[in-house]
Amino acid sequence: MQRIFLCKQATSPIEAHIYEHLAMNTFKQMTQRAGLLRQVDYFALGSHYIDTGLITIDIDLYTDEAVSLTDKLRHIQASTNDEALLLAMNQITAEKKQTVACDDMNALRQNIIALNDAAWQTIEGLDQPLIVKQLAEHEFLHEINEPIPLISQPSSVLSITVNDNPALLALSHYLAYTIHGTVADIANARLGYYSFEECAAKISKTLHCVCNFAVVRNLENEFELQKIYGDVIKIMQTETVLARLYRRLKSFSYSSGRMDTPNIDTHISELGIIIGEQTWKELADTSIVANLLSKIRLE
Numbered sequence: 001m002q003r004i005f006l007c008k009q010a011t012s013p014i015e016a017h018i019y020e021h022l023a024m025n026t027f028k029q030m031t032q033r034a035g036l037l038r039q040v041d042y043f044a045l046g047s048h049y050i051d052t053g054l055i056t057i058d059i060d061l062y063t064d065e066a067v068s069l070t071d072k073l074r075h076i077q078a079s080t081n082d083e084a085l086l087l088a089m090n091q092i093t094a095e096k097k098q099t100v101a102c103d104d105m106n107a108l109r110q111n112i113i114a115l116n117d118a119a120w121q122t123i124e125g126l127d128q129p130l131i132v133k134q135l136a137e138h139e140f141l142h143e144i145n146e147p148i149p150l151i152s153q154p155s156s157v158l159s160i161t162v163n164d165n166p167a168l169l170a171l172s173h174y175l176a177y178t179i180h181g182t183v184a185d186i187a188n189a190r191l192g193y194y195s196f197e198e199c200a201a202k203i204s205k206t207l208h209c210v211c212n213f214a215v216v217r218n219l220e221n222e223f224e225l226q227k228i229y230g231d232v233i234k235i236m237q238t239e240t241v242l243a244r245l246y247r248r249l250k251s252f253s254y255s256s257g258r259m260d261t262p263n264i265d266t267h268i269s270e271l272g273i274i275i276g277e278q279t280w281k282e283l284a285d286t287s288i289v290a291n292l293l294s295k296i297r298l299e
Contacts, residue, residue, distance in 0.1 A: 001260055002061040004073055005123035007130070010115050014100060014141040015108070017048045018114050020055045021088035022078035027057070028189035030069060030076075035235060038107040038181035039174070040248050041066040043260070048244035054132050057120075062251075062260050063244055070143035074122060080112050087192055094194040099149050102139040111138075150217040156180070156229065157299040158209045160292065170206060170275040171249075171283045172292050173200055174262050175236070176209035179296070182226070182232050184211060190228075192219045200270045208299075229298050237293050242286040252277055 024046035032252075036042055044059040056074070061067045078084070085108070088099040102108050115218035121130065129243050158176045177198060184195035193213045200209040212223075235241055252261045254277060267273055283289075 002067045004059040004061070004070065006059075006076070006120040007054060007056045007123075008115065008118055008120055009132075010055060011111055012135055012138045012139060012141060013051055014035060014143060014162065015047070015111055015115070016053045016055050016093055017092055018059075018085065018088050018100070018108075018138055019078065020048045021091050022045045022080065022084055022112070022116075023055070023057060025075050025084065025088065025091075025189040026076050026078045027073065028185040029060070030065075030072065032189070033187050034065065034069060034232065034242070036063075036066055037178050037232075037236065037241070037244075038185055039178045040160060040241075040245060049132065051134050052132050053135050060260060062248065062277055065244065074120065076120065078112075078116050080109065082109075082117050085109065085112065090216045091188065091194055093149050093216050094151055094192065095196070096143065097149060097151060097214075098145055100144040100149075101142040101144050102140060104143075107138070107140055151214050152217045152220045153212065153214050154220065154222065154225070155213070156183070156211045156225065158211075158229075158296055159299055160296045161206045163205065166271070166273045167211060167214070167279050167283055168288075168292065169271055170185075170262070170279070171274060171288070172207050172296075173209065173267070173271060173289045176200070176207070176296060177253070179229065179232050180211040182211060183228050185214075186212070186228050186232070189224055189285055191221055191224060193225065193267065194217060202271060226228070226298060233293060233296060233298075237290060239286075242289055245289050246284050246286050249280050249289075252280040 008017055027044055031042060041063045042061050047056045059073060061230060082134055090101050158179060160171050162170045181196055187193035193215045195211055197212040254261055267275060
């Protein structure tokens with residue numbers, strides 16, 4: 001596993017939030033082009049911090065295919081054109097239920113370009129403490145509540161009927177969350193959808209996994225979202241990805257201290273079971289995985 005932690009500082013809090021989205025959109029586009037899956041190949045978290053200009057990107061790379069992107073990821077360069085800026089601002093509106101208002105797009109664009117040109121600071125290259133300063137907002141940038149932004153909150157449900165085998169239930173849960181997570185990243189960077197909650201429940205013999213989104217209403221595109229789901233499920237059924245899933249299941253270790261394994265608390269609260277390392281290794285069979293993927297349905 002490879003971890004990459006990057007940071008840089010903007011000149012205002014809203015500017016930092018916009019650039020965080022721009023950089024994460026670029027990251028998600030890179031992983032999509034490489035055919036990578038969230039949870040299987042990577043996990044990433046972009047953050048900004050209230051009243052400061054600090055931006056951080058924390059990336060875990062789990063597979064060799066993901067690790068091969070390390071050098072490029074250490075030097076992420078975000079798109080800074082008007083289309084990219086507008087998408088980032090709409091993503092923030094969906095996330096915060098507030099409109100990002102800018103009175104001087106030229107000034108914002110120039111600041112974002114300068115920030116993009118500044119080098120990322122890596123955690124291993126930090127030889128002295130980095131002081132995070134409180135910053136005032138630029139006069140031309142605002143987050144406003146009025147008029148109330150029109151936000152849609154669609155939900156996508158993946159369902160699969162399983163027998164009473166708890167191991168297969170856990171694997172189905174992992175696969176469904178992988179699909180939801182990967183789709184969420186693609187839909188965020190492509191359509192502006194913001195994924196704010198995932199949950200699952202077993203009703204009778206059917207597992208239902210739900211992903212809740214928020215999106216600025218005029219960007220909502222149910223047809224395109226469903227197409228992304230279909231494309232991700234299809235990719236996961238290819239021999240190349242099935243082989244990668246096999247390696248990941250074999251690699252799960254709760255005793256190593258690594259945080260790249262399925263969450264035990266989630267399994268207890270949503271499935272009522274605990275799955276150990278040996279069971280995951282027994283589930284590392286491409287025919288088992290392929291069979292379950294063929295049964296997953298988007299409701």
